Amino acid sequence: KETDRRPGDVLAEIHALVDEGVQEITLLGQNVNTYGVEFGDRLAFGKLLRACGTIDGLERVRFTSPHPAAFTDDVIAAMAETPNVMPSLHMPLQSGSDAVLRAMRRSYRSERYLGIIERVRAAMPHAAITTDIIVGFPGETEADFAETLRVVEASRFAAAFTFQYSIRPGTPAATMPDQVPKRVVQERYERLVELVGDVAWAENKRLVGTPVEVLFAAGEGRKDAATARVSGRARDNRLVHVAVGEGAERPRPGDIGTVEISYAAPHHLVADGGITGLRRTRGGDAWDARHTPQKKLIGLGLPKRVAAPAG
CATH class of the missing domain: 3.30.750.200 (Transcription Regulator spoIIAA)
Structure with a gap:
């Protein structure tokens, strides 16, 4: 049996994740298009997508998996009209x-x-x-x-x-x-x-010759070290490998920039012309905080007050 979480609970969890530096979330369900049937709102999923669009700091929203039998036009409209729904x-x-x-x-x-x-x-x-x-x-x-x-x-x-x-x-x-x-x-x-x-x-x-927005991420490009590239996902979720010019600012995982596609393969895209409009994000800040070595404080002990002997 499918059980629907209340929209308020879902949105509260998303807010908590965004506060921790999360920028992209995926709404997951066995059949997301039937979301809301349990509490009597067959349009609930489209409304949930639109509500995600009001969350400051939430850059990208995806969902999986819809079912062809239940896919409705209100969800298509919500996808098209909500900027952070990919x-x-x-x-x-x-x-x-x-x-x-x-x-x-x-x-x-x-x-x-x-x-x-x-x-x-x-x-x-x-x-x-x-x-x-x-x-x-x-x-x-x-x-x-x-x-x-x-x-x-x-x-x-x-x-x-x-x-x-x-x-x-x-x-x-x-x-x-x-x-x-x-x-x-x-x-x-x-x-x-x-x-x-x-x-x-x-x-x-x-897509060759067109600009795409890339959200950079760690672990997306297995050959990044050898090719001096960084990798991430375009808004449409295509994998993009991006060259960073010598002396250019290197994006952190979580940062967002625009690149022009210079080459296309069946399963990835390449942008060798560098990054424009690099935006340092809260997600990048959170990645920095997790990966910056923390100073260790070493206690030397506290002085003890010893009472003088009586007499």
């Missing part, structure tokens, strides 16, 4: 085939899914959309798989988490007829991964 959306597809979605007992179909994406992009043209896809569900035919490829191309995903179906004992799918042979699943999986990479790369190439 233009990124992770919405599981699972399959582009209506027959497979029916077999999975999913309550949406591919055209509804594509309709949501169309409305999201109408409100936020530069939104980055990511998804989850399963290949080889029992009964999946080559025609079904072709439908998945069609939806991937139409959706222009920035990235996709792709999985091969495998039998899990105790699940309804484990005993379904028409289990797809492993070699067929593997072959389809490889074709899907290749297409997802091509689509993501094409989407990333659109």
Whole structure:
């Protein structure tokens, strides 16, 4: 059973985190679009997003995961109209085939899914959309798989988490007829991964020459030390590796700056032209405070007052 926390409790927790230097939060739910049903407000999630927009110091808000069957236009409007709600959306597809979605007992179909994406992009043209896809569900035919490829191309995903179906004992799918042979699943999986990479790369190439805002973070770039770059996430959650010129101010994790994209790869962007408008933030200050060595005070003891002997 899903249980909804009250908006006031959620917002109080966010305020407490921001007071500690947190700048980005992710609202998490099994299905965030049904948030509020338990306390009688079906528009509660959109209202919660808008309330996050009033919190001073909260730079970025994301959420996961919405369900295509319950995604509503008031949430799209809240995303588009609330500046600190990011233009990124992770919405599981699972399959582009209506027959497979029916077999999975999913309550949406591919055209509804594509309709949501169309409305999201109408409100936020530069939104980055990511998804989850399963290949080889029992009964999946080559025609079904072709439908998945069609939806991937139409959706222009920035990235996709792709999985091969495998039998899990105790699940309804484990005993379904028409289990797809492993070699067929593997072959389809490889074709899907290749297409997802091509689509993501094409989407990333659109950004070359454009400015993007980056929130810098520790641990995002494994090769930063070797390449003399720093890394972070764009507003749409794309990974960006940024060159810092010799003598230029180096951003701290938590700081925010604008860069121009000079190169695009399938899974990341590169900005070699330096950073403009670097903004030192409370998040950066908090990172400094956690990583600056603290002076240790060494007590030498306190003088003791000794009473003189009687006599």
